[in-house]
Structures are given as C-alpha cells and as structure tokens.
Amino acid sequence: MKFEDTHAGNGILAEKNPLPLGEKSHLDEKTQSSNGKAANRKAANGKVEICVKQEANGKCVVPRKSLNQYSWQEIQKHNLETDQWLVINRKVYDVTRWADKHPGGRRVLTHYAGEDATDVFKAMHPNIDVVQLYLKPLLIGELAPGEPNQEIKKNAQLVEDFQELRKSLEAMKMFDANLVFYFLHFIQILFLEVLAWLMLWHFGTGWPNTILISLILTISQAQSSFLQHDIGHLSVFKKSRWNHLMHKFVMCHLKGLSTNWWNYRHFQHHVKPNIYPKDPDIDVGPLFLIAESQAVKYGKKKIKYIDYEKQHLYFYFVALPLLMPVYFNLQSMQVMYLRRYWADIAWVSSFYIRYFITFGPFYGIFGTILLIYLVKFIESPWIAYVTQMSHIPMKISQEENRDWFTSQVLVTCNAEHSFFNDWFSGHLNFQIEHHLFPTMPRHNYHKVAPLVKSLCAKHGLLYVSKPMLTAFGDISRTLKTSAAVWTKAYYET
Structure with a gap:
C-alpha cells in the first residue's frame, strides 16, 4: 500500500484509511x-x-507518494452520518470527524456523503483556495483510473458542459461583486430607517402615520433580507472578517435574526433543494403537505392532523402572516439559546435595544414591541411569496442523486425580468441562476441567464420563467393539487 503524506499549513497529518481498491503482490x-x-x-x-x-x-x-485508489462502489458505502466520504475533483476525503466544525453545518456534508461533491463544493465556497487548506488533512485517496469523474447515473456530458460554462463565467468576471451596487442598497435601507423616525418625530403617533411608518420599515426589513442573503453567500468584501461583520450587522442588528441559524438552514436548502426530507424549506409537515410522496404517506396512514383538503386556503391565513413573526423568529431564538451562540445573541439584542431607544420615547415599551411585530407581520407575506414562488410549484422528490445542474434547474423557476420585479424580489426572481451560482452577485444574474437557458435547451431541460403574479398563484394551486393527492389516498386506500 502507498499512502500520501499530506500536510496542512498547521502541520496536521492527513488521516489514513487502509482500504485500497486492490491488494499489491x-x-x-x-x-x-x-x-x-x-x-x-x-x-x-x-x-x-x-x-x-x-x-x-x-x-x-516532502515528496508525495501515490494515493490510495477507490471505486465508486466502495465510496458510496460511506454515506452515513458516522462515516462520510466526499469526492471533489477525483480526490476522496474523509470528513466524518471534521463535520461538526464545518461552518455550513454538519448536515450539509451528510447530504452529500458517498457522492461526487465537485460542483456543489465550487458553488458554495467563494474562496476556494482558502477552503483547500482545510481539505488537505482530510485527503485519504483518489478515484481509481478506470472510474468516471462522477457516479455512473449522472450525465457526464452535462456535468462537463456546466463546468465549462462556469469557467467561462469566471473569465468574464461574473463572480466579482460591484461594491457600488451594494453600497447603494445599504444606503437605501439606512435612508428608510431614518425616514421612519423623522416621520414619527414630525407627525406623531397617530394611527395613519403609524401605519405609514410600519410600511416604510417593512420595505427596509425586506430589503435587509435581500442584502443579508447576498452577503451570506458571497464575498462582497475582499477581507472575510469584514464580510462576516457585515453579515452580522445586517442579519442580526437590522433584522433581529441569527446568522448561524440562517446559515445552517439555508445552506441545506441550497445543496439539496426540494429533496425530502433533506431540504428544511419543504419539510413543513404536519401543517402542510407539499410533496406528493408526503401526501400519499399521510393519506395511506390515515393521518389527518388538519383538514388538508383546505390547506390551499389556510395558507393565506397561517403561512403568509406568521412565517416571519412566529416561525422564523421563534426558531432563530430557540437555535441561539440551545446552541449557545453568544455572539448572535448579543447582536440580536442590539436590534431590540435600537428599536427601544428609537421608538420607545414615542410608543413606550409595549407599543414598541407591537411596532416590531407589526412590521414583521406585514413583511411576512412579501418574503413568503418571494422565497416560495420558485420552489413549491416545482419538482419535489426524495433523493435521486442527480448532477448539480439538473438538480437545480428541475426544482427552481424564474419570475420575469423587469426593474420592479428585480427590486421587489431582491433579484430572487432569478432563482435558477442563483441556485446554480450561489456565490454570484445578483446584479449579474440577468447577464448569465441566456447562457444557462442555452445549456438547458442543449440537454433538453425545461427552463421555466413566468410572470410574477402567476408564480404567486402557483403556490396555492400546488397546495390544492397536493391536497387532492392526500384526499385520494386517505379515502380510497
């Protein structure tokens, strides 16, 4: 057997695993x-x-010796939470003991255990060279010469074409952020926050003015959501510590939510979108049944926590108004407390302190709390529609081990490009491009969309783009369809 003596910058020796493809004589x-x-x-x-x-x-x-060689059959056995191997650029890494230290959360790695993770690795990491330093101690081998670059069931030609597309976009500087764009976006948010306070100071606390102030703060909160979403994915600043600090400021201080909670939840959604139960965004049972498999399972088992036949109706009265002020807010607080994210707790506390200092003298403590949750209540339908219109109506399934390009295109759709649509959705109307290239600045999505659409046409994949109001309506229509599946399974089996 030959092992590779691989050293990281800190001198940690790579772990060895004596499981070769074949024995030497x-x-x-x-x-x-x-x-x-x-x-x-x-x-x-x-x-x-x-x-x-x-x-x-x-x-x-020290000169490197040759690496252990593995077959896909051997690698795919290591797909458990307690035994995780990944393949990146034909190199095999054992990430089992390092998974708890992963900044994106342990589950992100678990979801790709035993698979080729080359494209998802490039997609989710803005600074590949830095991340490579963490990979070195985890290297245990490589694919055997006769093995394909990815699992046999994946479309090798499509994978190659997508990787060539990414290289072309990198050469076109499509992954470089425009600081002026983000500066103006940030100024917009601060302007709205100051405007709300000035209106309160000048016009007082009457109901008409309070409602108008709430609407202004709602726009500020929604635009803060879009800004933190970008910062959480890409390196707006060259120095990562400044990017990290800005993410804390926008997510925790301006919105009052935990960055760690968002990272661990949102990155799972990105690596396995619409895969049940790996994507937390579609694991919304028992309140809603949005996956056909889930609807059939509940129906056959005679599970009826709620009258699911009417889920497309109570979606408007439950999910839309309560997503932000109740579900996200309480889940963020729970995660911060149980996992002891002290830095996030301090930053989120500054959000409430700022509101009490700014609005407390006018509304008092109780009135300020009501204002905070009124803003979140109004913002909730906006965020719910923007985030769900591109996923719920699309394909939802259990794990099928598809290639990165196919897995993103089949489960996302776009809303049509226009100045208002881009602003209103924070450019998340380009969900296809965003999911294919999460670390790409959103001001470049419309530039790369024609190239992505062309690649879809070449390989017979449907590139879905629709009017925004149609996309909104498709959410409830999908819920109604799932309800019909549940009803049939419940009453006829």
Whole structure:
C-alpha cells in the first residue's frame, strides 16, 4: 500500500484509511520496501538530493507518494452520518470527524456523503483556495483510473458542459461583486430607517402615520433580507472578517435574526433543494403537505392532523402572516439559546435595544414591541411569496442523486425580468441562476441567464420563467393539487 503524506499549513497529518481498491503482490511490497530502505540510506549519506524539493520561498516539501485508489462502489458505502466520504475533483476525503466544525453545518456534508461533491463544493465556497487548506488533512485517496469523474447515473456530458460554462463565467468576471451596487442598497435601507423616525418625530403617533411608518420599515426589513442573503453567500468584501461583520450587522442588528441559524438552514436548502426530507424549506409537515410522496404517506396512514383538503386556503391565513413573526423568529431564538451562540445573541439584542431607544420615547415599551411585530407581520407575506414562488410549484422528490445542474434547474423557476420585479424580489426572481451560482452577485444574474437557458435547451431541460403574479398563484394551486393527492389516498386506500 502507498499512502500520501499530506500536510496542512498547521502541520496536521492527513488521516489514513487502509482500504485500497486492490491488494499489491508480496513481490511489489518487498520491492517497495527495499527501494524505500535504499533511498533512506542514500539520503542519510547525503548522496541523494532529490528527496526534498526546494520551493521558491525556500521551504522544503516532502515528496508525495501515490494515493490510495477507490471505486465508486466502495465510496458510496460511506454515506452515513458516522462515516462520510466526499469526492471533489477525483480526490476522496474523509470528513466524518471534521463535520461538526464545518461552518455550513454538519448536515450539509451528510447530504452529500458517498457522492461526487465537485460542483456543489465550487458553488458554495467563494474562496476556494482558502477552503483547500482545510481539505488537505482530510485527503485519504483518489478515484481509481478506470472510474468516471462522477457516479455512473449522472450525465457526464452535462456535468462537463456546466463546468465549462462556469469557467467561462469566471473569465468574464461574473463572480466579482460591484461594491457600488451594494453600497447603494445599504444606503437605501439606512435612508428608510431614518425616514421612519423623522416621520414619527414630525407627525406623531397617530394611527395613519403609524401605519405609514410600519410600511416604510417593512420595505427596509425586506430589503435587509435581500442584502443579508447576498452577503451570506458571497464575498462582497475582499477581507472575510469584514464580510462576516457585515453579515452580522445586517442579519442580526437590522433584522433581529441569527446568522448561524440562517446559515445552517439555508445552506441545506441550497445543496439539496426540494429533496425530502433533506431540504428544511419543504419539510413543513404536519401543517402542510407539499410533496406528493408526503401526501400519499399521510393519506395511506390515515393521518389527518388538519383538514388538508383546505390547506390551499389556510395558507393565506397561517403561512403568509406568521412565517416571519412566529416561525422564523421563534426558531432563530430557540437555535441561539440551545446552541449557545453568544455572539448572535448579543447582536440580536442590539436590534431590540435600537428599536427601544428609537421608538420607545414615542410608543413606550409595549407599543414598541407591537411596532416590531407589526412590521414583521406585514413583511411576512412579501418574503413568503418571494422565497416560495420558485420552489413549491416545482419538482419535489426524495433523493435521486442527480448532477448539480439538473438538480437545480428541475426544482427552481424564474419570475420575469423587469426593474420592479428585480427590486421587489431582491433579484430572487432569478432563482435558477442563483441556485446554480450561489456565490454570484445578483446584479449579474440577468447577464448569465441566456447562457444557462442555452445549456438547458442543449440537454433538453425545461427552463421555466413566468410572470410574477402567476408564480404567486402557483403556490396555492400546488397546495390544492397536493391536497387532492392526500384526499385520494386517505379515502380510497
């Protein structure tokens, strides 16, 4: 057996796993052993100088030995939470013991265990070179020469075409953020916050003015959601610590929600969108049944927590108004408290302190709390429609191990491009492009959309784009269809 002596910058040695594709003969082992001893003797005598290589920076690097080789059949066995291997660019990594340290959460890695993760790895990490340093100690081998780059059931030509498309977009600088764009967006939010306070100071606390102030703050909150969404995905700033600080400021201070809670939830959605139960955004039972498989399961088991025949109706009275002020808000607080995210707790506390200082003198403590939740109540339908219009009406299934391009295109759709649609949705009307390239600045989505559409046409995939109001209506129509599936399974089986 040959192992690779791989060292990270901190000197941690890569873990070894003696599971080769095939055994070498005893003769080969003896030959390797004798050759190794001879090399050591020569090195000791100073006769062989090639045992170390001198880099330009003067550091000495130990030469790498050949890697263990694995088949896909062997790799796919390591797909458990307690045993996780990933393949990235034909290299095999054991991430089992490192998973708890993963900034995106353990479950993101679990969802791809035993699979090729090359495209999702590139898609979710804006600074690949930095992340490579963390991968080095986890390297245990590589795919055997006869193995394909990805699992056999995936479309190899489509994977290759998509990777070429990504390289072209990188060469076109489509992943470079325009700081002016984000600066103006940030100024817009601050302007609305100041405007709300000035109106209160000048016109007082009457109901008409309070409603108008709430609407202004709602626009500010929604636009803050879109800004933090971008910052959470990409490196707006060159220095990661500034990007991290800005994300805390926008998500925690301006919106009052935990960044860690958002990261762990949202990244799962991105790596396995509309895959039940891996995507938390579609795991909304028992309140709603949106996946056909879930509806059939509940129906056959005679599960009826709620009258699901009417779920398309109570969606308007439950999901739309309560998503932000109740579900997201309480879940964020619960995660911060149970996992002891002290930094997030401090930042979120600053959100409430700011509101009490700004609006407390006018409304009092109780009135300020009502104002906070009135704003969240009004914002909730806006965010619910924008985030769900592109997913709920699309394909929802259990794990099918599709390639990255297909898995994103089949489960997302766009709303038509216009100045208002882009502003109103924070450019999330380009969900197809956003899911294919999460680290791409949203001001470039409309530029790459024609190229993505062309690749879809080449491989016979439907590129769905619809009017925004149609996309909104498709949510309730999908819920009604799922309800019919549940009704049939419930009463006829």
